[in-house]
Amino acid sequence: MKPPITLLKISFLLSLFLTLTTNAQVGIGTTDPEGILDIQSSNAGIVIPRVELLSTIDLLSVTNLKGGSPVKGTIVYDLGTYITEGFYYFDGLTWQNMVTPNTDTDTFLATTDQILTGNRNVNLAAFNLNFDVSDLGTNGLKIDTDYLELCRDAGNTGDGLIGTRGGLAFILDSNDNNSNDNEYFSWGEDGNPGQGTGDSGYNEYMRLDGTGLGIGTSSPDMKLHVVETTSNINVAKFESPEFPMFAGFIIEDTGGSNTARFAITPGNIANNSSGALSGVPAGNANGRNSVTFDVEGSIYDIYTFMEGTIRPGFDNLTSLGAPNHRFTDLFLVNAPTVTSDVRLKENITATNYGLETVMQIDAVSYELIDDETNRVHLGFKAQQIQELIPEIVTEAPETGRLGMAYTEMIPVLTKAIQDLNKKLDKLIEENESLKAENTALLSEVRD
Known part of the structure; x- marks a missing residue:
């Protein structure tokens, strides 16, 4: 009895694609398999079993022909009905997603997006993790065991951008050719990544460099330099929660002369004068802690605050108040003392x-x-x-x-x-x- 025509066709087709060697190697599409299973094709692929897992701990949807849970290493393709679509393998306990689909064309660390599906740890094990900015091996970003370092390619100029989010930029270093001539920290807004202060849209709020901290200026010339260009805007405020905790500004001299200096130049005090209030070392302070204030450009209006004493800087040259700038009350324990020494008087007549x-x-x-x-x-x-x-x-x-x-x-x-x-x-x-x-x-x- 001859085999049916259909069976003969199937046998003939299998003989074209399937070869079984004496070493129990199976070849599909090849007569010379190089492994236990060698599949070769120029225009077709392997279709992995497609399933619908209920969850990553589903042990029933994929059965073991010999009974029990799926065999460790089993591979399936989930259609994404209940969990994320993709290839999964069974690790003996749960189904693990092998590859997350990539739907964009950006270039990432690898050929596809590296998206974490859970918490991960990177153990440097006393080694460094470097990200090169050129094929010369120059580090652009270096993660060490105890610090994060931002570098620049040798010979290039520009700024190092730490990060941007919501229009804010944090920038480190703006030196040329890696020379240490102008390092700084800058904070501003609208800075484009990699451009920093060279970007016309970057609005710098604050800069810290070797000279000092500048707020409203990119070139501080003192330890603290604040610039406010808007009229009638206060630039500093000292505030305490409640009495007796006073808010204040402490001026302290550590040089040993028991004096301190406070200066505002140029500027007005309460808009009453074109002069500026400044502090100079007090003369004849007799070793007591003191601070002196005067109107810059004048040698007369000087007042000294010492321990327990407020005095004019010069004798008989300054006034307290005026007919059109009066004090409301003056409270004293003792009656005021007015100099009346006859040795200081002349032209004495009745x-x-x-x-x-x-x-x-x-x-x-x-x-x-x-x-x-x-x-x-x-x-x-x-x-x-x-x-x-x-x-x-x-x-x-x-x-x-x-x-x-x-x-x-x-x-x-x-x-x-x-x-x-x-x-x-x-x-x-x-x-x-x-x-x-x-x-x-x-x-x-x-x-």
Whole structure:
């Protein structure tokens, strides 16, 4: 009986593609297999069994013909119904994804995207991990066992970009030809990767170099250099949570001279002056900690703050307040002391002001117009005093406001008391004389 025609065809086709050697090697598409299974084809591939795993721990969807779990090393292609589509192999416990599909055309570390499906550790084992920037072997990024180093190709110029995210850039180093002439750290926005400060769109906020820290400037010339170009914007703020924790700015001299310097130049203080407040070492501080402030360009307006003392830098050259820049209150434990040494005076004469002057002065009570408390004060009218005692009245050049030295009324009042006392002595003398005459008359009448 002849075999069916179909079976003959199949046998003939298998003979064309399948060769079984005496060494139990199987060749498909070749008569000379080079391994236990050698499949060769120029226009076809192997179709791995396609399954639908329920999960990576699914042990039922793929069966073991001899029973039990799948054989370790079993390979399938999952269609992606329940888990990520792709090739999977069974490691004896779970199904492991062999390759993650690559859907883009970018160039990565390997020929396809290296996408992690879980946490991974890279153990350097005392070795370095280097990423070269040229075929010369020059490191662009070096991961050592205890640091991350960003390098540049020898001979190139430019910046080293640490990272960008959300338009912010962190940049290290801008030297030429690897010379150590201009290293810095920069932080800004809109920097394109690899361009740094050379990019026209890069807006630098802060720079730290060998000179100092610059905020708002790329060329700091002091340890801290802050530049603000917007008008009426505060550039620094010191704040504490609550009393008695004070926010402050500490100026400390470590050179041993017990002095410190504070300078703002050029600039205005509270927009009141075109001069600048600056600090200079205090003279004659007697070894006490001190700091001195003055108006730059002036040799007069200098004040020194020492331990327990605030004093002008020069004797009898500075003022505290003015008729148009007044203090509200002055609180003291003791009465103020005014220098009155006769050795410091000249042209000393007796004053002509006295009782006659005082009798022309109106003593008044009043309220200040710009005082919302409506506090009642006692005093005099400066315009009247200016007419009677002009020496103790001061007029502000800017506003014409009048102020008077109340303590200098004391000599006038003293002179008035003396004048009054002379009149009293004269009246007493006249009274005693009249009493004597009256006694004599009474004696004559009795006789």
